[in-house]
Amino acid sequence: METVLEIKDLIISFDGFRAVNGVTTSVQKGEVRFFIGPNGAGKTTLLDAICGRVHPQHGSIIFNGDKNIMHYPEHKLVNIGIGRKFQVPSVFTSLSVYENMEVSVVKKRGIAASLFSEITEAQQEKINKVLTLVDLNNCAGKKAADLSHGQKQWLEIAMLLVQDLQLILLDEPVAGMGRRETTKTGELLRKIAQHCTVIVVEHDMEFVREFASKVTVMHEGHILDEGSVEQVQKNPKVIDVYLGRGGENCA
Numbered sequence: 001m002e003t004v005l006e007i008k009d010l011i012i013s014f015d016g017f018r019a020v021n022g023v024t025t026s027v028q029k030g031e032v033r034f035f036i037g038p039n040g041a042g043k044t045t046l047l048d049a050i051c052g053r054v055h056p057q058h059g060s061i062i063f064n065g066d067k068n069i070m071h072y073p074e075h076k077l078v079n080i081g082i083g084r085k086f087q088v089p090s091v092f093t094s095l096s097v098y099e100n101m102e103v104s105v106v107k108k109r110g111i112a113a114s115l116f117s118e119i120t121e122a123q124q125e126k127i128n129k130v131l132t133l134v135d136l137n138n139c140a141g142k143k144a145a146d147l148s149h150g151q152k153q154w155l156e157i158a159m160l161l162v163q164d165l166q167l168i169l170l171d172e173p174v175a176g177m178g179r180r181e182t183t184k185t186g187e188l189l190r191k192i193a194q195h196c197t198v199i200v201v202e203h204d205m206e207f208v209r210e211f212a213s214k215v216t217v218m219h220e221g222h223i224l225d226e227g228s229v230e231q232v233q234k235n236p237k238v239i240d241v242y243l244g245r246g247g248e249n250c251a
């Protein structure tokens with residue numbers, strides 16, 4: 001199996017407090033990996049480190065075998081194939097779905113270039129393919145402001161996919177969604193994983209149970225357990241610090 005991300009002995013401190021305290025894990029190509037755990041476990045901080053937002057004091061994060069993430073500024077990580085979606089959708093609400101995709105498809109050249117450049121035929125094809133994948137092809141002309149909450153989330157995922165990423169990081173992608181939209185999002189993640197590895201931070205355990213290929217349980221900055229959902233949910237320590245306390249209700 002091909003390793004996409006190799007995290008070794010990572011320590012991230014804020015004013016002496018270790019939010020991430022010696023995390024070691026690796027993520028394989030094609031995984032939908034979920035990071036779960038109670039509030040304050042360090043999940044978001046870990047995601048922040050993988051996308052270059054925070055700088056660890058110790059350890060390493062290696063992408064695709066030889067790229068040390070710590071050597072890249074946050075805005076350059078998209079160029080090596082890593083993209084992040086935050087919990088609140090950040091689509092351009094005054095633009096149409098298609099225009100949002102146009103802005104993203106040329107983003108690698110920088111915002112100024114993307115505003116003034118023509119979209120090639122190949123890029124148009126790519127946009128249409130991704131919009132079909134996320135089931136927004138019938139809404140291409142619709143203003144993003146008029147999309148449902150779920151559709152805005154899928155548009156933002158589509159805006160990442162069109163940039164040819166190899167790893168996408170999603171922060172609570174189903175927060176605020178109903179069950180139908182949640183299931184649709186899970187099915188979408190499965191499809192995405194066929195060409196792009198996915199890391200998800202999530203509290204919705206029903207969603208995790210159904211769609212995780214592997215789960216990493218974090219607690220107080222370190223990894224408590226890692227494996228299949230079936231495996232980790234039997235671990236008494238995991239039950240004690242998270243699942244037994246309601247899991248998703250810790251959000």
Ligand SMILES: Nc1ncnc2c1ncn2[C@@H]1O[C@H](COP(=O)(O)OP(=O)(O)OP(=O)(O)O)[C@@H](O)[C@H]1O
Nearest residue numbers: 014018019037038039040041042043044045046251
């Ligand atoms: N910029 C910061 N400055 C100081 N402390 C921080 C900072 N960012 C995070 N922390 C602290 O680090 C710890 C881990 O936070 P983090 O947001 O990573 O947890 P989490 O597992 O994502 O929690 P949640 O599920 O609530 O989002 C918390 O105690 C938090 O208060």
